[in-house]
Amino acid sequence: MKNTNETNDLLSWVKTLGFAVLLAVGLRYFIFTPTVVVGASMMPTFENEDKIIVDKIGPKLTNYDRFDVVVFEFNDNEDYIKRIIGLPGDHIEYKNDSLFINGEKYDEPYLDAYKGALTDSGKLTADFTLDAYLGETVVPEGHFFVLGDNRRKSLDSRDASVGFIEQDKIIGKVRFVIYPIKRMQIIKD
Template identity: 60%
Template sequence: MEKNEIVSWIKTIVFAVILTVGIRVFLFTPVNVEGASMMPTFENEEKVIVNIIGPTLSDYKRFDVIVFEAPNGENFIKRIIGLPGDRVEYHDDELFINGEKFNEPYLDINREKLLDSGNLTGNFTLQDSLGEEVVPEGHYFVLGDNRRKSLDSRDMSVGFVAQERILGTVPVVVWPLPNARFIKE
């Protein structure tokens, strides 16, 4: 091979590496789902892509699925329920935000699978769980879809999630291939 051809290949490889690293660091990054807290939306050991750039261009929305750094340093995947300034309550397995009832169709499968006559989500208020009346500014209240098996904002060890701890939203599952799909609210 000629020297010019070798230099050309080196430039191409360096460019490809820089592009790959740039996309991974600034746009999208893969994350493994660990545990059952978001079942059936996500199964244990599925690989999802986290959209890092999208939320920086617009605000997070209610019911977005996000990945965030938990206080223990792990990455958690949960669903945003409460936005800054919201009053969040659960009564008789129904979600109320600022006094308005919200449907959560993504929980229907889990409710159908209950073996007992209990509620999927126990009664709580923000005041009871975290000692606050509303979600603080710059924070979010998050819950796992598998409410009985989720360590989430209801627990003081997780609490409200500060916006700067959020890595991004989860638009797609990519692995294993038979499970690949887009995530909807």
């Protein structure tokens, strides 16, 4: 009798551990994924080697919005983290360090600290139009225009090697910074 109870207890533990492993793997690969920020292109919002959590399923059930921070597949070996600035159909322009979308000026409060810390008399974001950089007047359907918050040191949609980002290439929306502890935060929509 003792062996039967021990066998049942062992089998129960194996089932529980197996379920926990499957649940963890499912969450990791299908819903949330941890990622490490590489480089300085999103400073000061994210710093090099910040550990973040990307929500892979939420945005697929709703839509990506302007100013969402997303991770996308740049190529087979690299993922990039950038901020969505332009949605399909948007006309994007920068003048005098100010963002204009479809002719309307937009505030970018996440850049205020960076602009205030500039030690030269230059602009954080150089003047540009979509047409000048990418030969398009509006963001194409099914694509997004993305920029890094560190506008002077970001390889983003302004560069033809990156260009407009296909919606299918977006892995998900950044939801949390989990490490280092002093930078831990929830990323708000």
